[in-house]
Amino acid sequence: MKFIETRGNDGIHPSEVTFSEAILSPIASHGGLYVPKELPNLGEAFLVKHLSSSYKTLAKDLLTTLAIDIDSSVIDEALSLYDGFDDPSNPVPVVKVRDDLYVSELYHGPTRAFKDMALQPFGVVLSSIAQKRNEEYLILAATSGDTGPAALETFKNRPNVRVVCLYPDGGTSDVQRLQMVTEDAPNLKVIGIKGDFDDAQSALKKLLGSASFKSALKEKQISLSAANSVNFGRIIFQIIYHIHSYLELVRQNVIVMGEKVYLDVPSGNFGNALGGYYAMKMGLPVEKIIIASNENNVLTRLINTGRYDLRGEKVIPTTSPAMDILISSNVERILFDLFGSVRTKELMQGLESERFYPLNDDETMKLQSFFAADYCNGEEGKGYIREAFDHGYLMDPHTATCFKAYDCCATKKLKTIVYSTAEWTKFSPTIANALSGEVDAKDIDALQSISNRASLPIPAMIKGLFTKPITQDSVIEKENIEREILKFLS
Numbered sequence: 001m002k003f004i005e006t007r008g009n010d011g012i013h014p015s016e017v018t019f020s021e022a023i024l025s026p027i028a029s030h031g032g033l034y035v036p037k038e039l040p041n042l043g044e045a046f047l048v049k050h051l052s053s054s055y056k057t058l059a060k061d062l063l064t065t066l067a068i069d070i071d072s073s074v075i076d077e078a079l080s081l082y083d084g085f086d087d088p089s090n091p092v093p094v095v096k097v098r099d100d101l102y103v104s105e106l107y108h109g110p111t112r113a114f115k116d117m118a119l120q121p122f123g124v125v126l127s128s129i130a131q132k133r134n135e136e137y138l139i140l141a142a143t144s145g146d147t148g149p150a151a152l153e154t155f156k157n158r159p160n161v162r163v164v165c166l167y168p169d170g171g172t173s174d175v176q177r178l179q180m181v182t183e184d185a186p187n188l189k190v191i192g193i194k195g196d197f198d199d200a201q202s203a204l205k206k207l208l209g210s211a212s213f214k215s216a217l218k219e220k221q222i223s224l225s226a227a228n229s230v231n232f233g234r235i236i237f238q239i240i241y242h243i244h245s246y247l248e249l250v251r252q253n254v255i256v257m258g259e260k261v262y263l264d265v266p267s268g269n270f271g272n273a274l275g276g277y278y279a280m281k282m283g284l285p286v287e288k289i290i291i292a293s294n295e296n297n298v299l300t301r302l303i304n305t306g307r308y309d310l311r312g313e314k315v316i317p318t319t320s321p322a323m324d325i326l327i328s329s330n331v332e333r334i335l336f337d338l339f340g341s342v343r344t345k346e347l348m349q350g351l352e353s354e355r356f357y358p359l360n361d362d363e364t365m366k367l368q369s370f371f372a373a374d375y376c377n378g379e380e381g382k383g384y385i386r387e388a389f390d391h392g393y394l395m396d397p398h399t400a401t402c403f404k405a406y407d408c409c410a411t412k413k414l415k416t417i418v419y420s421t422a423e424w425t426k427f428s429p430t431i432a433n434a435l436s437g438e439v440d441a442k443d444i445d446a447l448q449s450i451s452n453r454a455s456l457p458i459p460a461m462i463k464g465l466f467t468k469p470i471t472q473d474s475v476i477e478k479e480n481i482e483r484e485i486l487k488f489l490s
């Protein structure tokens with residue numbers, strides 16, 4: 001499979017690249033992204049063939065069909081990381097919660113959020129490409145809480161890759177911070193920034209533009225890469241679980257092969273939803289993809305009105321922080337697929353210069369033939385958490401947004417797959433508040449109170465964080481980031 005560019009080619013970048021090239025430098029001409037040149041139609045035969053396959057067998061066949069330039073043995077090693085999930089024979093359980101609603105649990109990996117689904121195998125793939133080319137890579141990540149722990153976990157002790165992770169000191173949950181500051185490997189550096197997530201992110205952007213930083217890296221023969229969710233190396237692993245979840249429903253005799261379903265996705269940067277869209281394009285029987293948002297509802301407005309409008313908008317902090325986003329990067333890949341590169345470039349440049357683009361009526365209808373959307377505020381979300389708990393299911397605030405979207409958007413009587421993106425342990429104060437009204441509980445107290453109420457143990461890897469030694473204790477002013485990183489690299 002070859003990759004082309006969402007905003008067309010500038011005559012400087014190569015006109016098409018391989019999968020490994022798209023992974024190593026994910027940004028294409030005119031600031032665009034790489035997308036598959038074409039996707040195969042898998043047909044029902046592929047689904048039937050994998051009705052009794054394990055997750056890894058399905059994944060291997062899909063990646064082989066997509067013909068990426070990664071050695072078969074490396075793919076096997078990458079997929080073997082799913083053996084570290086709670087149930088190696090089924091890393092992604094799908095459970096019935098109510099009526100026609102089934103939850104696909106994407107959080108059974110080491111850091112208890114769905115970022116592991118893609119980042120776990122991605123770490124092996126990126127490190128192996130770097131080794132093969134005999135090159136050293138530095139991955140810089142700014143995190144608001146879930147990407148950081150998952151990136152550190154996947155790259156720890158992997159050859160030819162170093163990771164520096166910036167987080168806002170005081171801006172993450174205790175669990176998320178401890179997951180980062182207790183990581184102990186010579187190729188990892190975690191830095192707390194005095195400021196909020198935007199400060200961390202803008203500091204990182206500034207660094208990427210700094211001439212002295214670039215020349216220092218060049219001298220050390222280190223190249224920069226990225227592990228954020230625009231990297232197609234992550235997207236590719238997010239197609240698999242949509243197909244798996246559908247097959248699970250067939251296996252559980254909930255649907256018959258070929259029956260259409262809704263996919264209901266809690267969305268931020270749109271990587272998860274994009275994986276579902278590609279699965280649908282390749283022939284998965286999907287009626288529509290329902291996009292769930294929180295109070296930062298740009299995606300809901302885009303899909304319902306055809307207007308991407310950020311004028312006068314600011315990020316609103318919510319109880320589902322992994323979805324607190326205004327610029328949802330992977331939407332660009334949908335624009336390309338539906339409207340082509342010339343139009344995508346025009347729209348994206350509009351967004352960058354005017355903070356706004358309008359789709360025309362035909363385009364809006366086309367978008368709506370694939371997607372429906374709604375958003376859920378924090379109070380509504382807590383209501384859904386309480387209601388699900390009363391029926392025996394414990395879920396996190398991101399997953400809860402999908403229940404509102406289901407009530408609003410699943411208009412046909414079809415089965416719906418809701419994607420659960422985090423375990424209750426990662427957002428326990430909000431859940432404890434929803435269940436018993438307690439406010440401002442510390443994570444450790446909220447975990448204990450939910451555990452008692454639900455008669456569920458706190459998972460060992462979460463409980464252990466509170467007694468693990470802190471090995472990454474840098475908390476610095478953002479002006480000192482460059483110096484701190486260069487110190488780590490020398």
Ligand SMILES: *Cc1c(COP(=O)(O)O)cnc(C)c1O
Binds near residue numbers: 115267270271398421
């Ligand atoms: C990252 C994340 C999301 C958003 O996923 P996207 O692929 O960026 O749309 C939702 N929920 C949780 C818990 C996350 O960590």
